Amino acid sequence: QVELVESGGGLVQAGDSLRLSCAASGRTSSSYSMGWFRQAPGKEREFVAAISSRGDNTDYFESVKGRFTISRDNAKNTVYLQMNSLKPEDTAVYYCAARRFGYSTLHSYYDYWGQGTQVTVSA
Secondary structure: OOEEEEEOOEEEEOOOOEEEEEEEEOOOHHHOEEEEEEEOOOOOOEEEEEEOOOOOOEEEOHHHOOOEEEEEEOOOOEEEEEEOOOOHHHOEEEEEEEEOOOOOOOHHHOOEEOOOEEEEEEO
């Protein structure tokens, strides 16, 4: 069992930065691949970024490449999403997720989910 708690969301202006954190609990949480997803009102949940269990492989949604960076600190059981140059279209609830095997861009492949943190970017 892995429990995930996101933090770091908030209201910012376009061009600002935020860093989201996802604290994982559970003895084997560092062996899980991790992903960040987001869901805007009236839209489906979409992939944002993912990282392998060791942190040596990452993947990003095309629209966030060059602006967002996913990283992890396994000693702290925490995954981060550094978001720079934020745009109004980045506004959504951001969720972190854990997957027992290799990471995926498909949200249905993840085993555990956090409750989400709201990110709002004003124009």
